[in-house]
Amino acid sequence: MIPFLRRHLNFIIGLVISAAAVYLSLNKVDFRGLWNSFQSANYYFLIPAGILQFLCFFFKGVGWRFLLLPAKKEVRVSSTISVLVIGLMVNNLFPAKMGELARAYLIGERENLPKSLCLSTIMVEHLLDILVLLIFLILLMPLVSLPPWLKASGMGMGFLALAMIVFLFLVMRREEKFLNWVTRAAAWVPERFREKIQGILKSMLQGMRVVTGRYILYAFISLVAMWCTVFVVAYLQMAAFGFFLPFTAPIMVIIFMAFGKVIPSSPGGIGTLHYLIIVVLMSFGVSKEAALGCAILMHGYGFLIEVLTGLVLLFSSHLSLAKITRRAEEQA
Numbered sequence: 001m002i003p004f005l006r007r008h009l010n011f012i013i014g015l016v017i018s019a020a021a022v023y024l025s026l027n028k029v030d031f032r033g034l035w036n037s038f039q040s041a042n043y044y045f046l047i048p049a050g051i052l053q054f055l056c057f058f059f060k061g062v063g064w065r066f067l068l069l070p071a072k073k074e075v076r077v078s079s080t081i082s083v084l085v086i087g088l089m090v091n092n093l094f095p096a097k098m099g100e101l102a103r104a105y106l107i108g109e110r111e112n113l114p115k116s117l118c119l120s121t122i123m124v125e126h127l128l129d130i131l132v133l134l135i136f137l138i139l140l141m142p143l144v145s146l147p148p149w150l151k152a153s154g155m156g157m158g159f160l161a162l163a164m165i166v167f168l169f170l171v172m173r174r175e176e177k178f179l180n181w182v183t184r185a186a187a188w189v190p191e192r193f194r195e196k197i198q199g200i201l202k203s204m205l206q207g208m209r210v211v212t213g214r215y216i217l218y219a220f221i222s223l224v225a226m227w228c229t230v231f232v233v234a235y236l237q238m239a240a241f242g243f244f245l246p247f248t249a250p251i252m253v254i255i256f257m258a259f260g261k262v263i264p265s266s267p268g269g270i271g272t273l274h275y276l277i278i279v280v281l282m283s284f285g286v287s288k289e290a291a292l293g294c295a296i297l298m299h300g301y302g303f304l305i306e307v308l309t310g311l312v313l314l315f316s317s318h319l320s321l322a323k324i325t326r327r328a329e330e331q332a
Contacts, residue, residue: 011095014264021271025278025292033289037241041293045240046301049233053305056229057085063128063222066215067121068111075111082313083107086324089310092268092303094325102324124168125219127161132223133255134158144248146283150256150276157259230254237301238281241294245284253280253298273299 061081068075083106091099104119137154234250243249256276265272277295282288314321 014095015266017264018266018269018271021265021275025271025274025295028288029292030289033287034293037290037293038297040242041240041297042242043240045236049236049240049301050305052229052233052236053302054309056226056233057081057309059222059226059229060084063219063226064121064125066219066222067124068107068113068118069215071113071117071121072111079107079110082317083110085306086310086314086319088306089314090321090325092307092310095267098325105324106319124165124216125223127165127168128216128220128223129227129258130158130161131165132220132227133258134162136227136251137255140248140251143246144252144283146252147279150279154256154259157262227254234298237298238294240297241290243281243286243290243294245286249281249284253277256280257298268303269299 058081061084062077064084065075065077065080068080083103086106087099087103089099090102091097100119100122103122104115107113108115108118134155137158141151141155231247231251231254234254235247238245238250238253253276256279257273260272260276261269263272274292274295277298278288278291281291281294286294314324
């Protein structure tokens, strides 16, 4: 029993948090009003939203390619985009952010790169994502009225990501000294394990060298374009429910949805993402029933596009979902 709990502790905690978030989302909801919000929605807005969703995949795939270029110049943007979408699909269907491990495994296989190096570029990408959202949050925070706990958590997470980027930059400026320090610190580890640890660390540092070069700027610009497109997608989804709110509303919704994905939850972020959307929309004067309806639509629409597109790319590449997840677990 205890080994089972240790192995699945993160998953169990995620389920508990998701269950609590689902309760908070549904508490004191008028389900007749919720149904009416779905009936009165104008779903034609979802057509341009869906088209723009694929543009988001393109921008994010291009940004990831820039992060991989210092390791290999011939990385194909078609590879990064297809692997990215497959990873998003895996994240929606499996717990513990397995999609990130799947991305590292797949791009490593396709481009003949070390898996640890690929995983380090994904870590840098996520830090850049949070940095982009932090900039929007700082610029727009004076213009919105959000619960203090939400503001504090958002700012804290953003500045933590900024601190990690600065730390990586300092490490990469003194990479050799850092590796020597790690070697001395791991002197007590058996030699066969020490060599493996050093090899993985070197690969990861190679993937993080992008923080000291021009490619990180190109990746940053690509991710800014991606997040701006995501904001427009969110605006169209809100418009489907008749919410023609200030553009700060979809930006805040997306920022806290993105930050909410860091919280342990069930696969797909069920519950946690819904509750965060509700809290943000209610701060803009939207009723809880309408906010919940919009949250269900935003989450479900994104889930379907990512999963269906990921499955198409998976089967068109003659890949096995079971094999990918098994290999991803082996890397964990």
